[in-house]
């Protein structure tokens with residue numbers, strides 16, 4: 277029995293599967309250890325994630341079955357070394373950037389090396405557990421070598437090195453390889469497909485955060501996807517646009533730039549002023565000036581309106597890139613992309629962009645946002661946009677925990693404290709976060725009586741907006757205390773809607789029935805408030821405007837000519853007529869509002885007369901629709917084909 281047992285176990289161990297099993301166990305252990313060393317909030321490792329991890333390990337190692345036994349052992353050792361190196365580099369990189377190393381990052385000179393001095397603080401003694409197999413294996417090889425005076429290379433097969441038997445025929449090995457591949461494929465892609473059709477819907481199109489991708493694919497899958505994503509966008513023949521198309525785009529900008537630019541008394545009136553821009557999360561226009569149970573939702577904003585310019589028909593123009601789109605469009609005066617985020621897809625393309633222009637004029641340029649710097653690929657994009665520094669989550673003291681991160685009150689306070697050290701004139705861009713979906717803020721901070729909305733998402737939304745408004749009030753007070761109020765342009769706007777689409781909530785809140793036009797405007801309008809250093813021009817400006825208008829408008833106030841730039845958008849301060857195109861294809865001017873139909877056919881859309889607020893014949897919207905469509909198309913071409921770089925080289 278004993279002899280039989282021994283021969284059975286050695287048969288199992290001698291089988292060519294044993295190498296792969298030991299490899300799998302070791303790598304699974306390391307990947308799980310890796311996951312728990314990340315400590316990512318809200319990202320768990322459930323049984324399906326284990327299945328994906330095992331599947332992807334099979335996929336990276338199946339081919340070793342095609343090799344003779346010793347070849348397989350050596351290949352698996354090399355794979356172990358490679359994968360360990362990758363996962364450990366990712367871990368160290370993550371500890372600093374809250375992101376993984378991707379292929380574009382490898383090509384960005386300075387990105388990885390910017391870890392520099394910090395590297396020592398990112399290595400922990402407990403990390404030795406990632407190398408436990410190497411640590412045990414090396415002395416083992418040395419001892420074996422000295423004892424037997426013969427080289428033993430394989431970690432997985434040293435115990436059986438006495439045998440020189442080639443395991444199985446070539447055909448048998450190939451069969452095992454194919455079966456392993458099929459198994460790996462099913463285990464990896466089955467659950468990923470399930471995820472991407474359920475809670476992770478749209479993730480692979482939206483690509484908003486590498487951590488969210490990792491949550492679905494696991495680390496090996498993430499790198500596989502990164503290679504695929506990179507090849508799709510960068511490899512193969514560089515996508516080019518026919519010369520005549522490029523000429524058309526150039527002519528469009530030339531035409532635009534030869535239009536007489538109206539310079540009025542506001543042009544350059546605030547030359548060399550500081551500029552602070554606050555982009556407020558999910559801050560919508562419909563609740564400005566409104567009250568609930570006798571309490572104003574945004575009392576501080578309402579008060580500021582008395583001494584500022586308030587644009588009451590300001591539109592967000594975002595697409596799938598949400599916050600990052602609002603940021604991109606406001607700073608570049610170009611439209612966001614129809615899919616994905618420019619920050620993620622084309623951070624290395626050239627844009628005529630506000631921070632870089634101001635940096636060149638001698639401004640100190642800084643961005644502030646108390647969240648992981650990798651979200652929306654910001655740390656990469658912000659460097660490219662010309663910010664001197666990006667103050668992200670790790671630069672803030674977490675003394676007020678709220679929602680996703682730091683509460684806006686503390687965020688504002690710490691940002692203004694930091695600005696005291698920054699030389700003037702400066703451009704500071706702040707992105708708030710406390711009013712992010714799902715809008716639940718701690719009980720102690722809920723100051724509104726939202727009555728009938730208590731306990732639902734709409735009530736939570738109003739509470740969170742009321743909190744942000746109070747933070748804004750404190751921000752203005754601190755600006756005054758720091759002597760910034762009279763020499764700074766303050767530009768405050770909302771990034772996009774709150775994703776609460778139920779019409780009943782808005783009807784209940786506003787106390788009236790809403791038609792399609794009302795809902796469309798409610799969901800697409802965000803407030804814009806501009807406070808000029810001397811408080812002049814205060815009042816309500818009802819003419820349409822949008823996020824693409826920020827960059828040319830701020831440059832106008834600072835007296836910087838924009839005619840050499842490739843930008844769209846209106847100048848809010850030159851008194852010219854304006855129209856706005858949204859990424860959805862909606863188009864509006866002072867007279868009409870066009871709502872496109874899902875099939876994209878112009879005649880199937882609806883055209884509204886803004887005076888009567890009723891539908892009118894669709895032809896009344898034709899000119900605006902055509903103009904908007906052309907603008908979106910040109911903007912997409914400029915971004916995708918890196919045309920600004922090309923124009924600048926000519």
Ligand code: GP9
Nearest residue numbers: 597598599600647651712
């Ligand atoms: C996170 C914040 C949220 O950094 O920008 O982004 P969103 O989900 O609104 O696009």
Ligand code: MN
Nearest residue numbers: 557558599771
């Ligand atoms: Mn947002």
